[in-house]
């Protein structure tokens with residue numbers, strides 16, 4: 001999500017910035033820009049679209065200088081357009097930013113009251129104004145940035161350049177990545193190592209709450225609180241390809257590990273912990289709208305459909321509104337009964353899936369209100385919907401959806417809490433307790449990810465299987481479906497997901513000692529029933545792999561047990577899916593398949 005590059009050296013920097021941004025393309029973006037200091041002035045060039053568009057602008061209207069900053073923007077606040085592309089300039093100050101400024105609404109209001117004019121819809125422009133104001137009060141650039149950081153809340157990596165000083169770039173980091181590159185008479189900064197490797201293999205990773213100033217001579221690092229930081233550079237030995245994947249073997253594995261961050265970003269600034277309500281702005285569903293909803297219809301495909309099943313379950317449980325989840329590819333071909341009073345929720349990672357788009361359009365034409373739950377700003381489904389709830393998972397490169405799925409689960413859980421509170425079916429105390437646990441989930445997910453080595457050894461044990469079953473009940477039934485989909489799409493092992501109670505109605509016939517049966521057994525309201533289903537599998541010698549939060553549960557039943565942290569029932573899927581993603585990843589990798597681009601599949605399915 002967004003890429004930052006900064007350069008202070010002796011060479012013409014525009015081509016260096018452009019090349020650095022090219023190395024960050026994998027992060028996803030929809031516009032780009034640079035600001036270069038020519039010794040007197042700051043020259044900004046920006047363009048919507050791909051880097052070739054920025055390259056064309058620079059070819060027509062070149063900039064010269066040896067200090068500059070650059071940015072690829074993945075839209076979060078404001079459409080992907082030239083006016084919203086970074087750098088943003090206020091007075092003498094140019095800023096690029098990766099992340100989200102949570103308190104941007106109140107800060108913008110106050111800046112406008114002080115007579116500041118805004119030229120974009122972004123939260124970032126606030127930073128440029130604040131730094132500019134602070135320098136006008138006489139603060140040096142480094143101190144002006146420090147003052148600004150004390151006011152803004154949220155996630156950021158920023159790089160700031162001032163017309164008053166071509167010799168330095170000031171940087172700061174909190175919850176978004178930033179790394180410095182150390183060269184001979186040259187210093188760089190970037191969102192990720194690949195952008196630096198052409199100039200330096202010695203890098204310094206900034207930590208949250210730190211700021212830095214880079215000049216040709218080196219870096220000065222301090223905490224925002226003013227404590228000097230001494231940190232030696234580390235030598236990068238990865239190949240460029242490895243570096244783009246953050247050292248992970250595949251994008252999918254990287255994205256699985258990015259899930260705690262994706263969740264934090266999806267929750268950030270949205271949930272009002274006190275009353276359990278979401279900021280209605282972007283969704284357009286206030287309390288009265290929520291009360292007027294007669295029925296909710298989810299439309300989605302593939303993994304997003306599994307998230308929709310989760311949403312349906314929670315909406316019924318918490319908001320007491322009838323809800324159905326429909327495969328978008330089927331919905332529009334059966335003359336559906338849908339219209340006024342229906343809230344149709346189109347769930348899609350890409351926001352471009354042809355089936356989901358067409359089904360949502362059909363429902364809109366029939367009078368339903370459309371809410372898009374998508375990950376890509378300005379995507380087709382977001383554009384046609386009445387309101388949008390964005391998942392902030394960042395770009396997902398692996399064809400198999402992982403972090404977008406958990407971000408969808410999180411967004412739909414927030415929505416269910418919001419609708420429950422608005423409709424008066426969820427009490428304030430229960431909502432607060434649920435939200436209090438919700439914000440712990442990223443941390444618990446990190447704990448679940450620590451079990452990756454154990455999951456790899458389980459994967460090794462089922463490496464040569466031809467088939468696998470996944471079982472779960474209640475909220476875990478959608479996770480069973482998703483676990484099976486993950487395994488089949490990247491490892492080409494035939495896998496089926498079932499609600500546990502369905503076993504005896506057919507699939508049990510498949511079970512013998514060669515059949516791995518992955519059983520979701522969190523301590524929830526369906527545990528006892530699930531344990532009976534597992535007994536049925538064991539009685540046929542099935543090879544049980546139990547996903548538990550309490551190891552004693554499956555002690556005598558399972559061949560392998562994989563433990564995840566315990567949480568409340570509504571949030572369990574956010575943790576139990578993690579070992580299933582890892583299991584499919586390791587089976588696929590050990591079988592030597594093309595994990596990130598499995599055969600026959602595309603990341604965005606724009607055909608029906």
Ligand code: AGP
Pocket residue numbers: 301302303304305347348349350351352353356399400401402489601602603604605
């Ligand atoms: C997920 O692993 C799959 N690649 C696929 O099922 C995907 O979820 C489906 O095509 C829907 O895509 P969307 O979320 O972009 O609409």
